Amino acid sequence: MGTYLLKRLLYLFPMSFIVVFFSGVMIHFIPGDPVDQIAGDFSSEQERRAIRKNMGLDQPVPLQVLYYFKGVIQGDLGHSLIDHRAVSELILERILPTVELALTSIVLACLVSIPLGAWAAVFKGSKIDSILMLSSLIGLSMPSFLLGPLLILFFSVQMGWLPVSGRSGLSSIILPSIVLSSSLSASLLRMTKVSFLEQLGADYIRTARSKGLGEILIFTRHVFKNAALSITTMIGLQFGALVTGTIITEKVFDWPGLGTLIAESIERRDYPVVQGCVFTFSLFFLLTNLITDLCYFGLDPRIRLARFD
Amino acid sequence: MRSIFLSIIFYCCFFFAGCTQSRSPLEKTFRLAWENVPRSIDPRYTIDADSQYLEDFIHCSLISFDRLGQMTKSLASGMRWIDSKTLEVTLRRGVYFSNNQEITAQDVQANFDFYIKKEGERSPHSANFSDLKSVEVVQKDQLLFHLSQSNGDFTTLLSLGLLPQKLAAGARISDPKKIIGCGAFQIEEWAVGHILLKRRDLNSSKEVKYIHIAFVKDENTRFLKLRNSELDLVQNSINRDQLGRIQDYKHLRLLRAPGMNTTYLGFQYSDPILRDQRVRLAIAHSIDRKKIIEHIFHGWAIPATTILAPFDRYFNPSLKPLKYDVNEAMRLLDAAGFPRKGRDLSEPRFTLKLKTTTNATRLMVAHALAEEFRRVGIALEIESMDWGKFKSDVDQGNAQLWNLNWIGIRGPDIYRFAFSTESIPPYGANRGRVSHPQLDQLVLKARAEIDFEKRRLLYNQAQEIVNEEVPYVFLWHEDQYAVVHQRVKNYELYADGRLVGIENVSFSAEK
Numbered sequence: 048m049g050t051y052l053l054k055r056l057l058y059l060f061p062m063s064f065i066v067v068f069f070s071g072v073m074i075h076f077i078p079g080d081p082v083d084q085i086a087g088d089f090s091s092e093q094e095r096r097a098i099r100k101n102m103g104l105d106q107p108v109p110l111q112v113l114y115y116f117k118g119v120i121q122g123d124l125g126h127s128l129i130d131h132r133a134v135s136e137l138i139l140e141r142i143l144p145t146v147e148l149a150l151t152s153i154v155l156a157c158l159v160s161i162p163l164g165a166w167a168a169v170f171k172g173s174k175i176d177s178i179l180m181l182s183s184l185i186g187l188s189m190p191s192f193l194l195g196p197l198l199i200l201f202f203s204v205q206m207g208w209l210p211v212s213g214r215s216g217l218s219s220i221i222l223p224s225i226v227l228s229s230s231l232s233a234s235l236l237r238m239t240k241v242s243f244l245e246q247l248g249a250d251y252i253r254t255a256r257s258k259g260l261g262e263i264l265i266f267t268r269h270v271f272k273n274a275a276l277s278i279t280t281m282i283g284l285q286f287g288a289l290v291t292g293t294i295i296t297e298k299v300f301d302w303p304g305l306g307t308l309i310a311e312s313i314e315r316r317d318y319p320v321v322q323g324c325v326f327t328f329s330l331f332f333l334l335t336n337l338i339t340d341l342c343y344f345g346l347d348p349r350i351r352l353a354r355f356d
Numbered sequence: 357m358r359s360i361f362l363s364i365i366f367y368c369c370f371f372f373a374g375c376t377q378s379r380s381p382l383e384k385t386f387r388l389a390w391e392n393v394p395r396s397i398d399p400r401y402t403i404d405a406d407s408q409y410l411e412d413f414i415h416c417s418l419i420s421f422d423r424l425g426q427m428t429k430s431l432a433s434g435m436r437w438i439d440s441k442t443l444e445v446t447l448r449r450g451v452y453f454s455n456n457q458e459i460t461a462q463d464v465q466a467n468f469d470f471y472i473k474k475e476g477e478r479s480p481h482s483a484n485f486s487d488l489k490s491v492e493v494v495q496k497d498q499l500l501f502h503l504s505q506s507n508g509d510f511t512t513l514l515s516l517g518l519l520p521q522k523l524a525a526g527a528r529i530s531d532p533k534k535i536i537g538c539g540a541f542q543i544e545e546w547a548v549g550h551i552l553l554k555r556r557d558l559n560s561s562k563e564v565k566y567i568h569i570a571f572v573k574d575e576n577t578r579f580l581k582l583r584n585s586e587l588d589l590v591q592n593s594i595n596r597d598q599l600g601r602i603q604d605y606k607h608l609r610l611l612r613a614p615g616m617n618t619t620y621l622g623f624q625y626s627d628p629i630l631r632d633q634r635v636r637l638a639i640a641h642s643i644d645r646k647k648i649i650e651h652i653f654h655g656w657a658i659p660a661t662t663i664l665a666p667f668d669r670y671f672n673p674s675l676k677p678l679k680y681d682v683n684e685a686m687r688l689l690d691a692a693g694f695p696r697k698g699r700d701l702s703e704p705r706f707t708l709k710l711k712t713t714t715n716a717t718r719l720m721v722a723h724a725l726a727e728e729f730r731r732v733g734i735a736l737e738i739e740s741m742d743w744g745k746f747k748s749d750v751d752q753g754n755a756q757l758w759n760l761n762w763i764g765i766r767g768p769d770i771y772r773f774a775f776s777t778e779s780i781p782p783y784g785a786n787r788g789r790v791s792h793p794q795l796d797q798l799v800l801k802a803r804a805e806i807d808f809e810k811r812r813l814l815y816n817q818a819q820e821i822v823n824e825e826v827p828y829v830f831l832w833h834e835d836q837y838a839v840v841h842q843r844v845k846n847y848e849l850y851a852d853g854r855l856v857g858i859e860n861v862s863f864s865a866e867k
Contacts, residue, residue, distance in 0.1 A: 079744020083751075084395075087403030091483035092782040101477065129395050131530045140548050196576050204584050211581045213570060214549055301572045303548035311392075316744050 055340070059333045064116065066329040071112040071322050074313070081128045081316040102128055115322055124326070125319035127312075134323035137308060142327065144214055145304035148296070149289040151220055152228035153282060160232045161278065164239025165266070168247060171240075179236065186233030195226045195299035212301035223300040227293060231285050238281050242274035249273075275346050283339025287332040380544075380552060380566035386844070386858050388589040389572040389581060394551075397543070398529040399517030400470055400479045405763065405853070412856050413553055413567065414537035415517025418445060418464065421766070424667050425616045425851045427512060431459065431538070437806045440506035445514070447497040453520050454542045454556055461493040466524040467516070468501070477528065484513050506804040508811050509769040540859055541567060563862045582608060582839055591838040592853055596654050596717070599837065607842045612656060613849035615836040616665040617763045619657075620828040621710075621725070624756050625789045629694075629706055636826040637678075638688035642732040644680040648724050649832055652717065656837060660830035662819045663762060663770055665851065670768040672816040675823055685732045696733050704735035711739050711755040713746050718759060721831075725759070751781040753789055759831070764852065768815040772799035775827055790827040 081104065082095050090098075099105045103114060118125055124134035167176045202222060203211045210219050246252065247270060255265050294306035305324055312320035394407035399415050402408055420430040429435065434446035451459045471478075471485040487507045492500040503510060518524070520536050529535055532546035544554035544566070553567040570587070572578045579594050581587045583605055602610045621639070623630045630636060645659045661677045664670055689695075689705055697703040708729070712722045719740055726736040736757075741749070750758050762770070773779050776796045779786040795818060802814035822828075836849045843864050848857040 077744070079742070079748050083744070083747050085403075085480070087480045088785055090480045091486075094478055094480065094483060095782060097478065131528060144548070196580065199577070199580050204580055207584070211584045211586055212572060212574075212577045298573045299577055301549065301570070301574065301577055303571075307573060314742065314744070 052337075052341075055337050059330060059337075062333055063326055063329040064119075067115070067119070067322055067326045068112055070325040071115060071318070072108055074316075074318055074321050075108045075111070077313075077316065079316050081318065084129055084315050084317075104128075111318075115319070119326065124323040127320050128317050129315050134319050137320060138305065138323050138327055141303060141305045141308045144302055145290055145293055145297075145306065148220065148223055148227060148293060148302060148304060149286060151224040152231065152289055153286055155224050156228040156232040156235050156285075157282065159228075160235035161239050164236045165243050165271075167236070167240045168243035171244060176240075179240075183233035183236045186229045186236075189229060191226045191229070191295045192299060194229055195222070195296065198222050198225060199299075212299070214302055219300075223296050223302050226299070227289060227296045231289065235278070235281060235285075239274065239278055242277045243270055246270045246273045272346065276343065279339060279342045279346065283335055283342070287335045290328065290331045290335075380554070380568060383863060384563065384565035385568050386564045386566070386589070386861055387568045387570070387587050388591070388855070388858070389570045389578050389587050389593075391571070391573060391575075391578075391593050393571050396530075397532050397535050399519065400467075400481070400524070401528055402517070403480050408764075409853075409855050410551070410569075411517045412539065412854055413541040413859075414535065414539040414543060415519075416451065416459075416538040417517050418447075418514040419511060420515060421850075421852060421854075423613075423848060423850050425665070425765070426669060427515075427767075431464075431518070432514070435511065438500070440804070440806050441503040443501040443503070443510060444494075445499055445501065447499075449497055451538060453536050453538045455520065455536050457520060459518065459538055460496050460521075461499040463521045463524065464518060465491045465493050465499055466521040467518050470524055471516075481513075481516060506806060508806040509767050509803055512767040512769075515766070562859060564858060567858060579839075582841070585841060588841040588844050589838055589847065589855075589858070591849075591855065592836060594839055596652075596656065596837075599654065599839070602839055609840050609842060609844075611838045611840060611847065611849055613836045614658065614665065614667065614851055615834050615853070616668065616765060616851040617761055617853070618660050618663050618665070618765070618833055619721075619759065619761045619831040620660070620663070621831060622750070622755070622758045622760060622788050622828050623826070624753060625791070625827070626753060627756050629708070630756065632692045633824075633826060634688045634692040635694070636829075638685040638692070638732065639729070639734070640678045640826055640829040641681045641685035641688070642734070643725065643728050643829060643831070645831055646680070648721060652720050652724060653832070653834060656835040657832040658835075660832050662822060662830055663765065663774065663828075664768065664819075665765075665833050667851070668765075668768075670812055670815045672819040674816070675819055678823075678826075678829070682731055689732060689734075694733075704730075705733040707735040707737060708756050709737045709739060710757040710759065711741065711746060711749055712759050713743050714740050721759060750787050753781075753787070755787075758787075761834075768811070768818075769799075769803055771795075771815065771818045771822065772803055775799070775822060788827050790825070792821065792825055795821045795825070 082098050085098055086095050103111055106114070115125060124138070126133055127137060163179055167179045170176050199211050199222060202209045209221055213219055252265060252269060255269055293302070293304055294310050296302065297304045297306040298310070305327065309321060309324040312324065390406055392404070392406050394410045395404045396402050396407045397410065399411050402411055416431050418430060418432040420428050422428045431448055431451055432445050433448040436444050438444050447459065447461060447464065453459060468485070468488065468491045471482050472488050487503045487505050487510065489502045489504045492502060494500055501510070518538060523529065523536060532543045535543060540555060541553040542556050543551065545552040549571055551569045553569070555562065555565045558565055572581060575593065575595055578587070578590050579598055582590055585607060599610060602608050623636050625631055649655060649657045649659065658666070659677060661675045662672065694705040696705060710722055710725065712718045719738070722738045722740070726738060729736045749755050750760070773784050775786055775790045775792070776784070776799050777786070777791045778784065778796070780789055781787060798814060798818045798821065802811055802818060805811045805814060836851060836853055838847070838849055840847055845862045845864055847861050850857060
């Protein structure tokens with residue numbers, strides 16, 4: 048187990064570096080000059096040249112990316128071209144709000160979707176099942192830039208229960224996490240229903256029932272445990288997507304996370320910050336995948352044995 | 357069960373530790389929202405509008421600008437030209453930095469020495485000070501600016517914020533805690549989503565003791581925050597379509613004042629079609645600006661005659677605005693050798709391409725222009741792109757036509773910067789590659805003149821040449837507008853969009 052974990056952890060960095068290399072090269076292909084953002088309209092060509100030289104922007108792109116790697120290996124993600132603050136500092140102050148929002152959304156999605164999905168599986172074909180499936184369809188098809196303002200209008204403006212936006216106190220996370228979790232909840236609900244139905248029709252469940260085991264025990268000890276594998280895969284994959292896909296929700300709710308940082312940095316052609324954010328996102332994805340794999344070990348002894356053999 | 361409970365508590369404590377609550381009392385705090393975070397707190401490196409607005413609160417400067425954008429004295433109590441190359445400035449006494457150190461001529465000298473130094477990291481403003489040779493301290497409160505050549509526009513450059521001598525000579529400041537300013541406010545808190553400014557003199561009779569600036573990226577969210585009484589002011593950053601609904605909300609008020617920013621349609625002189633003055637003039641005649649103002653800006657703009665607003669003291673009142681005249685436009689196009697084509701004359705005379713940003717209002721304007729051009733037989737293709745690519749294309753001369761806004765115009769030297777041959781990018785903003793020897797001479801002569809009346813006459817002539825030459829179609833000057841909460845009293849809008857009116861606001865007792 049220890050060797051496997053170490054091997055996976057060691058893989059994290061080369062994988063992230065590949066992602067950063069490609070993103071680093073590609074961002075330079077976007078037309079537009081960061082010097083325009085730094086120097087403004089009134090600077091002279093001499094000053095623009097000096098800025099380009101100071102920031103290493105006069106070097107060929109592959110060389111710039113290589114210098115960036117050198118810094119990353121030494122633990123230095125560079126400095127923002129625009130406000131000159133350390134990229135690591137910028138990422139650190141934004142990472143907590145993003146993780147906080149993603150985790151709250153995932154917890155919310157699990158709390159809502161898993162019990163409801165199980166319920167829909169048990170009462171398959173009933174009115175409750177139809178209502179739940181219809182709601183999940185709405186959740187899947189409602190874009191966050193529409194759902195967000197609708198929720199704000201009702202809960203904040205009409206009822207005055209919650210703040211419109213910002214990150215000030217516990218109440219401010221409720222609406223953004225509902226919006227962020229809406230599509231995840233919908234797909235998780237459907238996935239839970241399908242997995243539970245699959246297990247409920249399996250031979251071992253019939254055997255358990257014929258042995259006289261109670262429905263609650265069958266459900267918690269057998270069905271849930273076996274269905275958990277596909278649910279875990281879904282949560283694992285979605286968590287990565289949640290962390291990186293918060294841009295619109297962060298914008299609507301004015302949530303100061305990594306999504307808005309990367310969007311602003313692309314707009315400003317702030318290469319080091321974009322690269323730093325991509326590096327962080329890729330680490331997130333890879334770590335989430337690793338944690339998901341580790342969860343498989345806990346859930347299914349067959350996988351555990353197969354991996355270690 | 358216990359472990360689950362403890363995990364939940366840990367999760368809440370850990371994650372929500374970062375959430376912040378306001379540290380200022382509501383009845384003394386003015387709350388506003390900006391779309392973007394200021395890029396610099398160091399006045400020597402300020403280039404974006406938000407940083408300039410912030411600078412007005414935390415820094416002071418030798419001169420300032422009034423509500424109509426005209427120069428006024430600020431820290432300077434007196435200013436006079438000793439000769440055409442020497443400006444004497446006398447400072448107001450008893451003005452202190454936030455570290456309680458009185459501002460002296462040495463401090464001012466250190467600030468301007470930074471802009472003219474030749475080595476090390478230079479300021480983006482340094483190029484503006486190319487005529488400044490040296491700054492000499494005469495007394496504790498008096499100094500002389502020695503110029504290498506006469507420059508009547510030099511005084512407008514003295515509006516940059518001042519730092520104490522030690523900081524002014526040092527490296528760029530990016531830590532808000534290290535900023536020492538001489539403005540009425542100081543930075544109390546600089547967080548990821550907001551800034552809190554605190555009045556340096558809390559015993560002052562002014563009612564606004566704190567200014568809370570929230571960064572709200574989304575236009576709808578800004579409006580909803582206003583509706584929910586979470587903000588006192590949003591200025592120029594709410595969609596005009598929503599302004600019509602303001603009267604439905606009793607706690608909100610709409611303010612409006614003339615603006616000095618100029619929207620224009622630029623022409624590329626190197627283009628074989630647009631090189632012909634008759635074509636440019638025909639295009640100018642084909643645009644019904646009043647109709648566009650009425651429908652897209654809901655009447656909240658005035659047609660522009662030149663780059664300067666009509667209330668600018670250098671504005672030439674004898675300029676004749678270009679009329680909307682489709683027949684004249686068609687006559688000019690025929691005369692320029694671009695007759696209508698096709699059997700039933702329905703084919704366009706030629707096709708032009710307009711580059712614009714993804715900004716919704718600019719795109720609407722572009723589509724309105726396309727419709728206007730169609731009437732005179734010009735086909736218009738619209739290409740919208742993000743700001744970085746747009747700016748790069750326009751600067752490099754890769755745009756046949758483009759629409760843009762001139763903001764922050766600080767004096768008539770803009771005619772040299774925008775239209776003289778020496779200002780073709782990268783040396784200035786003559787993006788259309790205009791080359792008019794008579795205009796070049798005139799703007800240089802006007803710049804060197806320090807007598808106001810003589811300068812005014814020279815710039816009046818320059819404006820006449822620009823009007824005949826039509827390097828731009830000057831479209832309109834958009835009004836400044838703001839949505840304010842009912843509790844706010846005495847807020848005044850400035851023509852250049854600055855927010856200094858906040859300093860004199862009072863709050864009404866009722867909520």
